Amino acid sequence: MPDHLQPVFRALGDPTRRDILRLLGQEPMTIAEVADNFDMTRAAVKKHLVVLSDGGLIEVAPRGREKVNSLNALALKPALEWIGWFDQFWDARLDALKTAIEKETTDDTGHNNG
Amino acid sequence: MPDHLQPVFRALGDPTRRDILRLLGQEPMTIAEVADNFDMTRAAVKKHLVVLSDGGLIEVAPRGREKVNSLNALALKPALEWIGWFDQFWDARLDALKTAIEKETTDDTGHNNG
DNA sequence: ATATTGAGATACCAAATGGTATCACTTATG
DNA sequence: CATAAGTGATACCATTTGGTATCTCAATAT
Structure with missing residues (x-):
């Protein structure tokens, strides 16, 4: 890049x-x-x-x-977009947390995070 | 600031x-x-x-x-917002150009761009 | 206990950075 | 033309920056 x-x-x-x-x-x-x-x-x-x-x-x-x-x-746009890439973490992190919690409550396969 | x-x-x-x-x-x-x-x-x-x-x-x-x-x-957010302030110019500039052109077509004061 | 490994701290270095002062050049103005 | 005003260019300076090498400390492994 x-x-x-x-x-x-x-x-x-x-x-x-x-x-x-x-x-x-x-x-x-x-x-x-x-x-x-x-x-x-x-x-x-x-x-x-x-x-x-x-x-x-x-x-x-x-x-x-x-x-x-x-x-x-206009020259600021690429910089804005570069930073914007990270916004996937802002909401996605909450989302991931939610998913993880849900998975834990329904996960009885015996998988263990040792 | x-x-x-x-x-x-x-x-x-x-x-x-x-x-x-x-x-x-x-x-x-x-x-x-x-x-x-x-x-x-x-x-x-x-x-x-x-x-x-x-x-x-x-x-x-x-x-x-x-x-x-x-x-x-999340710490990137303020930077994104600072840059984001300028996006008012991205569309606004086109808008200003349009306005300027329209003004020129109705403006016969004799102003001439070389 | 003794290596070994991951990391922190420091000293050091060359280059970049942010600033000043000064001079030369170009354009207006008398 | 002479002078003033706005800018460009250069030289110079102190500090910061990005990097290395080296030493010590803490935690793991043998």
Whole structure:
């Protein structure tokens, strides 16, 4: 399984970057505008934007001398689906428990879990 | 917003750890058993297990001199929900595009996209 | 009692990460 | 043209990260 979603999870691994995504969910912003919302230099924010861009989570479009960064939420879908695979355990676990209990009450084959 | 889900996303940020989660989805395993599935030392695997445990993604139970690591898929739920917030854009964007197109067809202010 | 085995702890290392400061480049504006 | 503003690029730094090697401790087996 080629880890094409590694860049996505990598990007999501930093709280600042997650905040940036939320921020860009409101509206597209230039680097400077994004940086205004954080207590760090523009250069640092730019680095985060590069990581986000590597993960395909944002799109960057030039507008005059500015760069407008906009959210590409669709890139989150693979990550959502990866995690979603595990939801089989959330309900399934209760289900398995129920099944196990039922099996125990009707199981007189002599099977013993030694 | 206190980043209680930072440990979760942190844990998901490494491909080995994601593989471990999948692995433990099959069945609980000791450290050595997990390590058998990877090309690295037991100590390295143990470190990953600690990170996973910090994120609440696995539970560790002693069994004799062994430690059995089992998946706690429920801890993934907050991460799934965080990402899920963005699905409003998946359909909404198409919707916005549709709206924008409709607006353009009735908008004769002279705006022109190159 | 003595190996043997599974795991924890520590020290150590190279590389990646998150940040700063600084300079060069490009685009607007006087 | 000169200057200012927005960005890109680079060098640099401290810390974290992912890994190894090694030692000790606890539990099992002989």
